[in-house]
Amino acid sequence: MKLAKILKNKKAMTPIMIGIIVAASVVAVIFIVMAAVIPFIKHDVEMYVAPRTIMANSSDNTALRFDVTCDYAPGVLYKIEILQDQTVYGVVDNLDLSLENREVREIGTTFDATANAPAGEVSGGLLVFQNGEAYTMKLYYRSPDGSSEGTSTSTWTYAAFES
Secondary structure (H helix, E strand, O other): OOHHHHHHOHHHHHHHHHHHHHHHHHHHHHHHHHHHHHHHOOOOOEEEEOHHHOEEOOOOOOEEEEEEEEEOOOEEEEEEEEEEOOEEEEEEOOOOEEEOOOOEEEEEEEOEEOOOOOHHHEEOOEEOOOOOOEEEEEEEEEOOOOOOEEEEEEEEEOOOOOO
16 A cells, blocks of 8 residues: 555554554653663762852951862762962861762861962961962862762852951
């Protein structure tokens, strides 16, 4: 039979329409299952700081407050560095701060000044942030079992605390 003749025959169209509906349903089920399963596929931990969350924590310009986000798997944040022009000026070591998957945690901390920090930017061994200066924050993190490690950076301009 010719295709045109089959398409005009309403009785012949019923099995074709049923076949199209079944095929579309199977494709839809496949997409729904994939959408549900893909987020659970194992992925290494990732952590980051959104630059808009970095702000002064006090009027003495030595402390910062920021939100750390942990994605894809639980992780441990173990070190944070403050850089300017790729030179490390401040550091927080030995944090061992555990975060769960999809957790966002606010951290407030001061940074120990390194030997590279300019003399005018150190007070009592702490890094003093300069208003209007651009800085880079570098996070060091790992999975809880130590099987994977990573780093992430965020660049922002320091704005002094206003009361």
